[in-house]
Amino acid sequence: MFDILMYLFENYIDSEAEVMVDHDALTDELTRAGFHQDEIYKALNWLEKLAALQDCDAYPYLTRVASQSTRIYTLEEMDFLDTECRGFLMFLEQVNVLDFSTREMVIDRVMEIDTPYFVMEDLKWVVLMVLFNVPGKENAYSQMEDLIFDEQEGPLH
Numbered sequence: 001m002f003d004i005l006m007y008l009f010e011n012y013i014d015s016e017a018e019v020m021v022d023h024d025a026l027t028d029e030l031t032r033a034g035f036h037q038d039e040i041y042k043a044l045n046w047l048e049k050l051a052a053l054q055d056c057d058a059y060p061y062l063t064r065v066a067s068q069s070t071r072i073y074t075l076e077e078m079d080f081l082d083t084e085c086r087g088f089l090m091f092l093e094q095v096n097v098l099d100f101s102t103r104e105m106v107i108d109r110v111m112e113i114d115t116p117y118f119v120m121e122d123l124k125w126v127v128l129m130v131l132f133n134v135p136g137k138e139n140a141y142s143q144m145e146d147l148i149f150d151e152q153e154g155p156l157h
Contacts, residue, residue, distance in 0.1 A: 005129065008047070050130065
């Protein structure tokens with residue numbers, strides 16, 4: 001499923017190509033690209049739920065403003081998001097790439113990914129996908145792109 005999300009993001013979103021809204025045509029294209037029908041359905045459902053997170057009435061916990069609070073992760077979240085991933089989410093909040101609601105959106109979407117292994121690189125892409133889909137987060141998206149693609153090479157002095 002995550003491979004399909006990456007395929008869609010790289011081929012449509014990241015390339016600024018016109019996003020196809022016809023599910024049948026998109027499903028056909030993904031099938032021709034070699035993806036399985038059940039995985040395509042899961043990925044499209046994941047994207048629909050991401051879009052639904054914009055509805056404040058459906059997800060009122062995303063509109064609450066948290067002041068100097070600490071996110072306590074559930075056991076299930078800690079099993080899926082290792083210490084490195086949780087630390088990275090905290091870092092993104094500290095540098096104002098994520099705020100309370102976008103962090104919760106990221107965690108919500110991460111927990112819906114159907115994969116036995118979830119690593120830091122996967123988390124970075126989920127953050128990008130979430131920020132891309134949240135109106136008004138263009139600067140945060142740009143910052144996140146810089147963090148991913150402008151990694152320093154060699155020792156930092």
